[in-house]
Amino acid sequence: MNWLGWISDFLSDPAHRSGPDSIANRVLEHLVFAGEALLLAAVLAVPLGLLIGYTGRGVVLVTALTGVARALPTLGLVTLAVLLAGVGDAAVLLPLVALAAPPLLVASAEGIRGTDPDVRDAARGIGLTHRQTLFTVCLPIALPTLLAGLRTAAVQVIATATVAAYAGLGGLGRYVVDGLATRNFPTTVGGALLVVLLAVATQLLFALLIRYASPPGTRARRTHPMDKESI
Amino acid sequence: MDGEPLVRWHWIGDHLGYLGGLAADHAVIALVPVLVALVLAVPLGLVCARFPRLYQPLAAVFNVVYALPSLAVFVVLIPYTGLATMATVMIPLTCYALAVLLPTTVDGLRAVPESVRQSAVAMGYGPWHRLATVELPAAVPFLIAGLRVAAVSSISLAAVGALIGRGGLGYLFIDGFQRTFPTPILAGIALVALLALATDLLLVLARRVLAPWASGAAR
Amino acid sequence: MTTRLVRTLTAAALVLGAAACSSSGGDPLASGSGSAAAKDSGAKTVVVGSANFPENVLLASIYSQALKAKGVKVEEKFNIGSREVLYGQLQSGSLTVLPEYNGALLGYLDPKATAAGSEQVNAALKEKLPAGLAILDSAAAEDKDSLTVSQDTADRLGLKTIADLSAKAGELAIGGPPEFKSRREQQFKDTYGLTFKEWKPTGDTTANALKDGTIQVGNVFTTDPRIVQLKLVPLADPKNLFSAQNVTPLVNKAGVDATASAALNAVSAKLDTAGLTALMKRVAVDKEDPSAVAKDWLKTNGLG
Numbered sequence: 001m002n003w004l005g006w007i008s009d010f011l012s013d014p015a016h017r018s019g020p021d022s023i024a025n026r027v028l029e030h031l032v033f034a035g036e037a038l039l040l041a042a043v044l045a046v047p048l049g050l051l052i053g054y055t056g057r058g059v060v061l062v063t064a065l066t067g068v069a070r071a072l073p074t075l076g077l078v079t080l081a082v083l084l085a086g087v088g089d090a091a092v093l094l095p096l097v098a099l100a101a102p103p104l105l106v107a108s109a110e111g112i113r114g115t116d117p118d119v120r121d122a123a124r125g126i127g128l129t130h131r132q133t134l135f136t137v138c139l140p141i142a143l144p145t146l147l148a149g150l151r152t153a154a155v156q157v158i159a160t161a162t163v164a165a166y167a168g169l170g171g172l173g174r175y176v177v178d179g180l181a182t183r184n185f186p187t188t189v190g191g192a193l194l195v196v197l198l199a200v201a202t203q204l205l206f207a208l209l210i211r212y213a214s215p216p217g218t219r220a221r222r223t224h225p226m227d228k229e230s231i
Numbered sequence: 232m233d234g235e236p237l238v239r240w241h242w243i244g245d246h247l248g249y250l251g252g253l254a255a256d257h258a259v260i261a262l263v264p265v266l267v268a269l270v271l272a273v274p275l276g277l278v279c280a281r282f283p284r285l286y287q288p289l290a291a292v293f294n295v296v297y298a299l300p301s302l303a304v305f306v307v308l309i310p311y312t313g314l315a316t317m318a319t320v321m322i323p324l325t326c327y328a329l330a331v332l333l334p335t336t337v338d339g340l341r342a343v344p345e346s347v348r349q350s351a352v353a354m355g356y357g358p359w360h361r362l363a364t365v366e367l368p369a370a371v372p373f374l375i376a377g378l379r380v381a382a383v384s385s386i387s388l389a390a391v392g393a394l395i396g397r398g399g400l401g402y403l404f405i406d407g408f409q410r411t412f413p414t415p416i417l418a419g420i421a422l423v424a425l426l427a428l429a430t431d432l433l434l435v436l437a438r439r440v441l442a443p444w445a446s447g448a449a450r
Numbered sequence: 451m452t453t454r455l456v457r458t459l460t461a462a463a464l465v466l467g468a469a470a471c472s473s474s475g476g477d478p479l480a481s482g483s484g485s486a487a488a489k490d491s492g493a494k495t496v497v498v499g500s501a502n503f504p505e506n507v508l509l510a511s512i513y514s515q516a517l518k519a520k521g522v523k524v525e526e527k528f529n530i531g532s533r534e535v536l537y538g539q540l541q542s543g544s545l546t547v548l549p550e551y552n553g554a555l556l557g558y559l560d561p562k563a564t565a566a567g568s569e570q571v572n573a574a575l576k577e578k579l580p581a582g583l584a585i586l587d588s589a590a591a592e593d594k595d596s597l598t599v600s601q602d603t604a605d606r607l608g609l610k611t612i613a614d615l616s617a618k619a620g621e622l623a624i625g626g627p628p629e630f631k632s633r634r635e636q637q638f639k640d641t642y643g644l645t646f647k648e649w650k651p652t653g654d655t656t657a658n659a660l661k662d663g664t665i666q667v668g669n670v671f672t673t674d675p676r677i678v679q680l681k682l683v684p685l686a687d688p689k690n691l692f693s694a695q696n697v698t699p700l701v702n703k704a705g706v707d708a709t710a711s712a713a714l715n716a717v718s719a720k721l722d723t724a725g726l727t728a729l730m731k732r733v734a735v736d737k738e739d740p741s742a743v744a745k746d747w748l749k750t751n752g753l754g
Contacts, residue, residue, distance in 0.1 A: 071427030076420040079408040162300040178628040183534035192303030199298030396530030
């Protein structure tokens with residue numbers, strides 16, 4: 001098996017240079033699916049998570065709900081959505097939102113719950129309203145945790161969006177599925193590689209974001225306490 | 232979908248044995264890899280906890296592994312392990328589970344406070360004795376937390392194996408899709424979710440038994 | 451310690467796997483895989499495979515049960531991929547029997563093949579197949595590729611045959627299975643002078659996409675019950691671009707003996723297009739299990 005040969009075959013295929021099956025177009029489709037799904041999931045999950053984290057109410061419900069949502073198989077949701085809604089954006093967005101929402105919900109709730117109660121009391125003590133405490137004190141402290149949840153969701157969505165191609169949708173999964181159907185390994189491997197590159201790039205991007213989003217006072221605590229004490 | 236009802240209940244009633252068989256197949260395909268990954272993660276985690284320099288690159292590799300689209304990995308494995316065989320689906324699932332379990336194992340092994348470790352040393356515990364009686368038990372809640380994530384995602388991912396002929400309950404998705412027949416798809420989604428929840432419940436119970444002090448600590 | 455655990459786990463997996471196979475034993479869809487092979491590993495097991503669409507699963511089910519009725523040990527690997535994937539598995543011996551369509555198989559082995567009639571196609575196939583593989587008798591039943599449009603499109607553009615598309619193709623999107631474009635694009639250009647606006651891989655949803663209007667022309671199989679259900683119009687093919695597509699068993703010679711060949715040829719002798727479409731209606735519209743439909747057909751024809 002000549003991996004480098006496969007990759008160069010994939011890159012030199014004229015169909016992958018321009019038109020609907022071009023690498024640029026497939027990457028764009030993939031990013032648009034993933035971006036839309038993340039945005040929608042964030043709009044749904046983050047406010048709810050913040051509220052739950054701040055009030056401490058509904059934690060059990062959220063744990064149960066996210067457990068169920070995590071267990072839903074994406075392939076099943078995609079096939080069902082295509083049967084019910086037809087080939088289109090809805091069919092790919094629904095399963096990806098179901099995938100992205102649980103980690104976002106958990107991360108936003110945990111991030112807020114993780115803020116030091118003394119800090120919150122102090123904020124209330126100097127006369128901030130609950131709303132002000134949540135948004136100006138707790139949220140900045142919770143931001144790294146929230147971004148970490150967003151990173152998990154983004155990587156999962158990017159890797160899983162490939163499954164949508166089975167039901168006739170676009171994105172990088174097209175290469176994987178079409179390559180399998182025509183026993184064209186260069187196409188499959190090239191598509192898979194692009195997905196991995198996207199996922200790794202996403203992780204790096206979030207690593208940077210998390211670094212800059214950490215409030216100066218909490219940045220030092222982010223390093224693992226055990227890192228330096230090797231046994 | 233014209234005229235096709237969302238659920239044909241009698242189909243489910245007529246196919247209970249069939250659905251049970253697929254669910255059992257699914258459980259094996261999805262969960263044996265998680266167990267194998269656990270068996271691999273503990274020694275690997277020990278090595279990584281001792282040699283943090285080794286852990287960084289290894290963690291990076293597994294981060295990439297986790298991002299690999301499962302379908303692509305199945306396809307690439309077919310020439311080596313065969314089409315529609317269990318190995319083709321189970322090998323990648325083992326890698327995904329290991330990618331989740333290795334960091335949680337390392338975190339767990341590192342979670343013993345230095346003072347506790349020093350006390351054990353002071354009491355004359357050798358490295359193996361310390362490992363067996365202090366460090367491993369302390370890692371149990373972390374391991375189980377990792378197992379919960381790994382098991383649920385493995386159960387969900389195993390369904391994708393149906394696209395290469397071996398996906399347990401995933402067969403219901405492609406069969407239903409091909410025949411414009413939502414009943415098997417819904418039954419499949421429900422059974423996958425049930426299997427995942429049942430596994431999760433078992434792991435929560437296992438934590439209560441194995442690490443009663445940790446309920447609530449490591450979610 | 452680790453190896454022993456792995457071994458124990460593997461053993462546990464095998465036991466559970468066997469249990470999984472046998473626990474579905476009372477069900478009409480049960481494959482009986484494994485259990486048959488496990489009892490007597492000395493006798494040769496025929497592995498019947500099928501491509502990933504319901505009719506091929508139904509045909510494979512008919513083959514499998516016809517073989518079992520003659521006492522042949524069978525393992526089923528259904529719905530596992532496209533021809534490109536399955537053919538390699540047959541050559542390597544992982545699969546023994548596949549329900550094939552003679553024209554499509556010839557087109558795969560020799561993309562430049564021009565044979566269109568059943569007998570020509572089979573003659574050409576016998577030349578092109580490698581030494582290890584063989585086709586058995588073809589059935590009268592045919593499931594041809596077609597270019598199909600919705601009733602609306604046919605009325606609006608006045609379409610009856612593929613040739614009528616020539617003036618309009620540039621404005622129309624065409625859909626089919628993922629492999630459709632690489633197989634056919636050049637042939638449409640050469641035979642009918644057609645260049646379509648866009649190719650969409652609509653896969654199993656091609657018929658639905660025609661109705662939605664996502665595509666205007668689609669590659670739908672002639673036995674697809676959705677043609678009737680969704681009021682679609684398959685266009686005539688005056689230049690025989692789509693060749694004969696008789697249902698034909700393709701076998702790995704080393705894996706089938708005289709009994710097995712006779713059982714499969716007996717199926718071919720009875721199967722015709724009307725019969726196959728009726729069976730397909732039961733599978734795809736009435737949602738009956740392919741294996742149950744196959745069993746009925748075999749019984750009716752004295753082969754079960």
